[in-house]
Amino acid sequence: MLDLQFICDHSDEVKKNCEARGVTVDVDAVLQFREDRNKLITAGDELRRQAKETSSKIPNASAEERPALIELGKKLRDEVSEAEAKQKEVEVKLYEQQSLIPNMTHPDAPVGGEDDATELRVVGDKPNFDFEPLDHVDIAAKLDLIDFEAGSRVAGHGFYYLKNDAVMLELALIQFALMKVRSEGFTLYTTPDLARDSVLEGIGFNPRGEETQIYSVSGTDLSLVATAEITLGGAMKDQTVDITDLPIKVAGLSHCFRTEAGAHGRKTRGIYRVHQFTKVEMFGFTGPDVEQSNALHMQIVRIEEEIFQALGIPYRLIDTATGDLGGPAYRKFDLEAWMPGRGEYGEVTSASNCTDYQARRLGIRCRSAEKKGTQFVHTLNGTAISCARALIAVLENYQQADGSVVVPEVLRPWVGKDVISVS
RNA sequence: GGAGAGGUGGCAGAGUGGCCGAUUGCACCGGUCUUGAAAACCGGCGUGCCGCAAGGUACCGGGAGUUCAAAUCUCCCCCUCUCCGCCA
Structure with a gap:
């Protein structure tokens, strides 16, 4: 597998290489999936942060505050699982496409069949x-x-x-x-x-x-x-x-x-x-x-x-x-x-x-x-x-x-x- | 195949629901001291991901689950060790 960062930074080279190797891959799809994934990661991280914050308040919360915090915690947990499912979905697609991209090629290797x-x-x-x-x-x-x-x-x-x-x-x-x-x-x-x-x-x-x-x-x-x-x-x-x-x-x-x-x-x-x-x-x-x-x-x-x-x-x-x-x-x-x-x-x-x-x-x-x-x-x-x-x-x-x-x-x-x- | 015990950072080894990404020791790196070294003392010391950064997040064999919250509880799988069985 090729490095994702490398693929994104050198997408033209990667495309040219795929062509030389006779491999059909949608490199642009990889770029798009990565962007989608990164957004989902950022959003998910924020939700997890909130969930952690909420949980950590509970032990010291008063009896009156507690039920509301638990409710919020439940809500956040559900949102986190939802976000994780979405992220996983995109990551599967990303991985599939990324796996199809062959290694780069030594400059001296002859091009052709x-x-x-x-x-x-x-x-x-x-x-x-x-x-x-x-x-x-x-x-x-x-x-x-x-x-x-x-x-x-x-x-x-x-x-x-x-x-x-x-x-x-x-x-x-x-x-x-x-x-x-x-x-x-x-x-x-x-x-x-x-x-x-x-x-x-x-x-x-x-x-x-x-x-x-x-x-x-x-x-x-x-x-x-x-x-x-x-x-x-x-x-x-x-x-x-x-x-x-x-x-x-x-x-x-x-x-x-x-x-x-x-x-x-x-x-x-x-x-x-x-x-x-x-x-x-x-x-x-x-x-x-x-x-x-x-x-x-x-x-x-x-x-x-x-x-x-x-x-x-x-x-x-x-x-x-x-x-x-x-x-x-x-x-x-x-x-x-x-x-x-x-x-x-x-x-x-x-x-x-x-x-x-x-x-x-x-x-x-x-x-x-x-x-x-x-x-x-x-x-x-x-x-x-x-x-x-x-x-x-x-x-x-x-x-x-x-x-x-x-x-x-x-x-x-x-x-x-x-x-x-x-x- | 059966029974039991385990799997935690480079290694050793604590931790049985929130104060734990994790005590401590060793190793390692930097400093003080020393003619130099050792010892002692002080400080640092995991990896991945997101982010320009600050920072955030994930990871305690792997996966699923319970819970507001899991290294810690439940289930499945993998592996290691001890004993038994079988066997080249």
Whole structure:
């Protein structure tokens, strides 16, 4: 959520930003609701003041004065409740509109839609196969690495069983990513796979809406998390930290569950788009200025690149265009790995600087000796390794003519072999 | 899941209907004293919202209620601790 004062002081900029992001919001309505609300607050405060004054007179009032004061108190109480109801009504409308306004955008982010993203760099050499490369589904079939049938039988389309060396490969990817982020100063966590709806909402997910991406548990206020971003960010909900404790860098391993509503029929072969996968996510809290959050953003992107470089997987780095940014993101970089079976790049990581947008809704503040009051921290998130897609990249880039797959060198300690071959 | 005890400002911990936005201690900041420090003493010290300001208002886990008046009484929910049950 954007700061209300900021919206009012910079309404033209906010409008322009909404336009660039392809979001339709009535910014003027927000200004109007705010004005209405402020008047109601002032009026309500005055009524409460009178009510308090009246009540405070009663204990010392004479028996004759008392009944009149009590009557006045009752009248004021009713007026206060009426005023509060009106105020609440306006605040609901205000909040609704305000929530629709996306974060402001980094000045360097390209303006436009998906195709307008800036390709910042292309790293690594695509493998030269002297044979027709297979996609990960066929590779996995030959090597008996994934059981899609069992997945469907047990949980439906979009679920899968990893099997044999794919299990070791997945765990190796996790281990490798965890070691890497720990060496970069991130505190490691495994996090809950369920979270309260209020936490999901704070991060920017809409758990029970019509087109929700989220599975929710009926009869509870819990939902399955779509990413550990939810639990890592949510862990600090309503907390105030000392500014000298920032930045806080954490990383979490969790399962991720997504309904993928409306994604049917679009490049859904294999484990590219699935309802459940495992991911190591980085999350950061920094002091409240973009210099600090941008610096951590760059570190997160650098780590992501180094992970894929170490895995020996060619990729390109994308600076996401305004129209493709989620509401909370100020800027977002995606790593897209080369996937020979698909014959194209596929998104494998995503790193966002959300500035204070998430923190405002989650109530994560910091306190400093210099400034009175508190300020909202900046939050960032980025993928260290997302197993399903990383697995695709490994299998497809490391496939051999004989159907075997060479294990990337950095993963061998955990996989326990150099090559995965037909047994 | 059952029984009991709790949740108050950065921490500790009073407060059971009006004198309480809240006693006190610690921590913290400023001052006096001191060669310096400690101790002692004096003063300050929560957050949000409205307001140009003076000031007002809200907040004692969260929500609803009773009352002229709620940290305090009632109900629901969340959380923590102890014991019991169950269990990887």
